[in-house]
Amino acid sequence: AHPPVKTRVPRPPRDKHTRAYKQFMASVPPAYENWRDDQTYDVAAIGKMSPEERKKVFDLLTGRDITWREVVALAAIPTPEASAAVDEALKHHLSIDARLAAAEAMHQQGRMADLEPFLARQIRKLYEPRNGLRRALLMAERHPSETIKQALLWASWNQTDCAPECAKLLLALTGVAQEPFEPDVKQTLEKL
Numbered sequence: 001a002h003p004p005v006k007t008r009v010p011r012p013p014r015d016k017h018t019r020a021y022k023q024f025m026a027s028v029p030p031a032y033e034n035w036r037d038d039q040t041y042d043v044a045a046i047g048k049m050s051p052e053e054r055k056k057v058f059d060l061l062t063g064r065d066i067t068w069r070e071v072v073a074l075a076a077i078p079t080p081e082a083s084a085a086v087d088e089a090l091k092h093h094l095s096i097d098a099r100l101a102a103a104e105a106m107h108q109q110g111r112m113a114d115l116e117p118f119l120a121r122q123i124r125k126l127y128e129p130r131n132g133l134r135r136a137l138l139m140a141e142r143h144p145s146e147t148i149k150q151a152l153l154w155a156s157w158n159q160t161d162c163a164p165e166c167a168k169l170l171l172a173l174t175g176v177a178q179e180p181f182e183p184d185v186k187q188t189l190e191k192l
Contacts (some may be wrong), residue, residue, distance in 0.1 A: 020048035024057060029107050031064070040069050046076040058082055066092060068101035068135065075105035083111070096132035100139060116143055120151035126162040133162045137169050144173045163190045 019023075027042035029035060046057060054077050061070045062085055071089045073080045089102035102120055106112035123136050140148045149170060156167035167189055171177040177185050 017051060018049055020045040021050075021053040021056075024049070028060070033098055035067075035069065041073040041101070043073050044074045046073065054079070061085070066098055067095065068097045068132075071101040071105060072095045073133075075102075075109070083109075087111075096125055097135055100132050100135045104135075104139060106189045115139075116145050116147050119143060121156050123148070123151035123166065124158075126155050126158075126166070129161055129165070133165055139164060140169060149173055 004119060023046040024042045027040070027045075029039070030133070049057065058077055058079065061074055064070055066085075066089050071086055074085045074089075077110060086102050086105050089098050090106065092098040092102070100119070103112055103115055103118050103122075107115040112118070119136070119139050122132065123140060126133055126136060140152060150171070152166045152170040156163050156170055168179070171185070172179070
């Protein structure tokens, strides 16, 4: 009689990813799903990942259509490749929102010293609210120079769907009127 053979039960493979990587990946909707307006990547998790995981995230982000969400996440990856991808988003020909997110990230990183001329050009290009109006107005509020006020005036006059919101901010920045607006101001804004 032979002694009983001990068989080794293999352990299941250990998950090699950090908790931060898992958190980030949990924030990524499948490609077939649309983003909700308030939904973004878990950008805070990027700083806690290993370099290998950041490389995987970089590949994932650059493999998708670049929107402001990808730009913000790429800006959190401290590599020359990620910086180059943000720089490339500054030239995105279809998305004002992506260009503004890239400019804001580059400015915060000290790689775009003079943000205002770029912001003013983008404000003048606004034509529909879903393509960067909110970000443009927030940035304009933080940089209320004469250049920005002139761009808001131009956008107010331009008769796009963005004109009323640009006019409201211009009125507030110049001190002419504050919300809630008087009835005659509201009536004028509605005509834009």
